[in-house]
Amino acid sequence: MQFSSSLLENAVNEFAKLPGIGKKTALRLVLHLLKQDTKEVGHFSEVIARMRKEIKFCRRCHNVADGDVCSICANSQRKQEIICVVESIRDVIAIESTQQFNGTYHVLGGVISPLDGIGPDQLTIEALLQRIDKEHTEELIFALNPNIQGDTTIYYIQKKLSFTPPVRITTIARGIAFGGELEYADEMTLARSLQNRLPVESYVSGR
């Protein structure tokens, strides 16, 4: 692409560094901003810079936070003795959006994946173990993605917990997605959903 302005070119190049944004999309975004008020674009850029500079990570659950502790950990209405273990901030947002969970979280910052060079030390597992020990956690819910890395991580943490286990350790149900069709489900999912079949009463009342 040939630009007649280096200001425009630099802006397009910056946008094109973002994941999933190619040069053409970047140009579309920049030309859109060019049509906006200078003040508005200034606000856009300020909010982004401020977010990166001022955002903190909750010292308890490692979720994003405006202060030292995130708004979920600081909320006394939520059951602090239930911890939902997730891989990333994105998962916290996904679960929060269901409005079905009233406990707290622990963000691991990834899952154990030797192939990618990620071991337990790069994750917040040690902090989680200390937290469970100190807070007398009653339930630990693993909400990790259903794959080998997720399962390995669950297994590792469970092993480490052997001396101070919470009352219940659970994992989110794997099965056929709501609205999904049996014939298109993969064998692994279908097999697991058969093994872990539920009594119909609990299914109906759980809706």
Place this chain on the structure above:
Amino acid sequence: MQFSSSLLENAVNEFAKLPGIGKKTALRLVLHLLKQDTKEVGHFSEVIARMRKEIKFCRRCHNVADGDVCSICANSQRKQEIICVVESIRDVIAIESTQQFNGTYHVLGGVISPLDGIGPDQLTIEALLQRIDKEHTEELIFALNPNIQGDTTIYYIQKKLSFTPPVRITTIARGIAFGGELEYADEMTLARSLQNRLPVESYVSGR
């Protein structure tokens, strides 16, 4: 979506204002930036704000420019007596990317479209007419999108030119796109490409 940080939420909302970016994509982009260095994100936001604040429009062709005159108008290597009339900055970039054009541009800022409330006065047509008169333009090439609005705009400008016409007034060829297939071309395009058929010699040498 439920966020546990207002800094994160504001940043996502700002990105989601951009065209074609929904909340999920916005979140993906913000989480990507969160993983980058503070300095790098600061640079990103600065480049965007600076682009909007400092970019100018060429006083001659209305293309984007770093100074008073754009780099194309300021380039004495380019044929200043040929003007290619385009709708937007995006079209300048598209034509420049072909590296086949060595004249100058005139950016109209849109096309005449009564349905959208855009008349000749909202475009840079008057400036174009004055420019042609003053600069003794030799050729005027219309590179507008092939639709009713584009054709109306060409017709309007041509009418206005009647007293001081350039030597040649042309429009980019409409026809079957390179690599396109005849059977999928619409009737209008196919009909026009038959009417405006080219001698085979000129086609081969024009490649």
